[in-house]
Amino acid sequence: MDAPLDAESLTLLEDGLRKTMLSTSGAELDAALAEMGWADMLSGMPEDAIPLVFRLLGETGSHASVLNDVVQQTADRELGATPALPFAGGGWVVWDYHNVADPALGGLPLHRVDEGGLLRLADARRALGWWLVGSSRAMLTLARRHALDRVQFGRPIAGFQAVRHRLAETLVAIEGAEATLTLPGVDNPDLTALLAKAAAGKAALTAAKNCQQVLGGIGFTAEYDLHHHVKRILVLDGLLGSSRELTKKAGAGLRARGSVPRLAQL
């Protein structure tokens, strides 16, 4: 896959990926993605493939170990390995399907390990940013639908300004995060990716809080889908550095530099 895909082919690819992700998850989805040419997509068209695949993981609520591949590719290493990934608080995790008895919150096959090595994380942080944005959109979609359907005091709760403003705030956070993710990181890819992951993590936490509140009791039940997304974003926010940690790191960078980088240029 050498030439960039046109818009129509991208739409077809998106439809195919979405359908697959809605029917499978985990190791099975990894196998399905391999069959669909994930390795070629990642090496041949990463600018399209990473946002697309990771956003769809979020929107569909499925998961696959493709983050490992992004990390490996950045390091010019063979795909298929399970590198130790930094987690919030100075810890390390690996993403693999052994030890299935003890998954992370929400079912992701992440396990603590004692140590890990230095990695370049720009691409992987962007990938996680897209995943977080996808999950956030999924939560907003659920909350919006509920607000329109749920009738209290004789009218849909979407008619109450307090509810509307929470959902509006959520959209602002998501759109802002997406803008940081789509910025080309030409001048400073590491800082651009760090800020994008921080923005996406923060937006996802905002989305989870607001959508949980709008969904009321139903959102707290296991039969309703919201909790999958809420748990997912808590884990993804911690992976490769939490929004809180990355934000602090960005502040430390300003202190070291003595001025503020203008990463976005017209």
Added chain:
Amino acid sequence: MTAFTDVPDVAEFRSQLVAWLDENDLAPPDDHSLDAHHEQHARVLGALYDAGWMRWGWPESAGGLGGPMILRAVVGEEVVGRRLDEPGPYSMIEVLTPTMIDYARPGLAAEMVPRLLSGRETWCQGFSEPGSGSDLASLTTRAEQRGDGWVINGQKVWTSFAQYATRCILLTRTGPGHAGITAFFVDMDSPGIDVRPLRTMHGVDEFCEVYFDDVVVPTDRMLGNPGDGWQLAMDLLPYERSTCFWQRIAYLYSRFDALVGDVKDLGQAADFDMGETYLALHTLRCRSRATQHRLAGGQKLGPDTSIDKVLLSGAEQQLYDTVRNLLPGVVELDDTAWRTEFLYSRAATIYGGTAEVQRNIIARRLLDLGKE
């Protein structure tokens, strides 16, 4: 004149502008009065206009040199980001000029626009009224046809820089409802106009009350046709929220640079707050960049710019909250620019459409949540 023989690309334009600004000293005097700001505004615009910079991105029919409007954003970023002109006065150009180009008779636009762009004149925008803030369409300043002119009676408020203005783009009521709003281009020295600056909490008397008492305006000063006023007000939002926001963002970044210097003795203790402010400003700047590229690509901007507005007002208040948090006493005990700016930032969620109105628009138009 600028050296370009053809429409320049953005990077080339910026590098030549930067070189020109480095060679031509337009630094403001150390006088922070509103009068001094006004003089500096006229001086900077005059120099930029004579050298051609101020004319790029505006149509040739109105005295411009053509080219994409993104060039205007570049000029604004450099001028305001370097603090050569204050963001308030500079932003008026972007709010007023497109309206004139789109709605004034071509002859009037060609005659008047160069006066504004060159700083020879300052204009103001008479929209808000004591009874019409968020609900602008309820405005009651009347215009009645009498002979071959119109007679205006009523009151405007929050009219920025009216005390310096030679003209006003004024919204009036000529009939019921949204379709009963009509805009005029009014000379501020017309008999019957009284301008009274408001004292505000941040101590800068930029906003005025403007009273209209039987003010006669010739018919050829109507902007568009009777009833076009509401559309005129809506049409200027894309400009206000693209090129105009970009200047303000440049200004906020320059102030954030200053804060980085002011908090350096705090060490790590400041990192989280500074990082949060950076994240808010960076998010806003990325969003604004994307908005301008959409506009440049021919897309029509609409309710989506309410997101830009919410991000801007939030980032601005976050910056100045961080100033107060990290530099205790600087707002309360010291008479520095931080005090005035902190106080002014309290208005960021009010002017240009309140944060609540923006969220109403987002809920209704972007999330399609139906009526309240």
